[in-house]
Amino acid sequence: MSAAREPSERLLRLGQILSQQTIDGRDTADADPLRTRELQTERIRLLTLELQHGSIHHDQIDAVAMRLLLNDCAAAVAALRNIARQAESLLTAASGSVKEAQRYLKRQEKWRRKQEARSTDS
Numbered sequence: 781m782s783a784a785r786e787p788s789e790r791l792l793r794l795g796q797i798l799s800q801q802t803i804d805g806r807d808t809a810d811a812d813p814l815r816t817r818e819l820q821t822e823r824i825r826l827l828t829l830e831l832q833h834g835s836i837h838h839d840q841i842d843a844v845a846m847r848l849l850l851n852d853c854a855a856a857v858a859a860l861r862n863i864a865r866q867a868e869s870l871l872t873a874a875s876g877s878v879k880e881a882q883r884y885l886k887r888q889e890k891w892r893r894k895q896e897a898r899s900t901d902s
Contacts, residue, residue: 790830790841794848797826817859824852 800823827849831842 787839787841793830794841794845797823797830798848800826817856820852820856820859824849824856827852 800819827845831845831849
């Protein structure tokens with residue numbers, strides 16, 4: 781591979797990586813969230829590989845690839861934080877239901893003991 785072709789080939793490869801962000805010609809904003817995360821993960825992997833296999837002399841193409849990678853990583857972290865917040869909300873709601881159920885069971889147990897005590901007194 782000649783040095784003159786290498787930058788154009790690298791730019792072409794970055795273009796291919798970026799074009800993989802669509803599904804059947806639609807933007808990922810319209811796609812299934814799980815599929816979107818899979819595409820983001822794949823794009824991060826491909827950009828990382830592109831940087832690892834790039835030339836030993838860093839240039840503007842490496843800077844663009846690094847910026848794309850950092851943007852994708854930041855988006856992935858934001859998505860994971862959102863998922864963690866949703867999970868926390870669900871767990872908080874579930875713990876409230878569990879506490880309510882525990883109180884109900886304690887009341888039922890107390891009522892059952894009273895019924896047993898009355899039946900043994902009779």
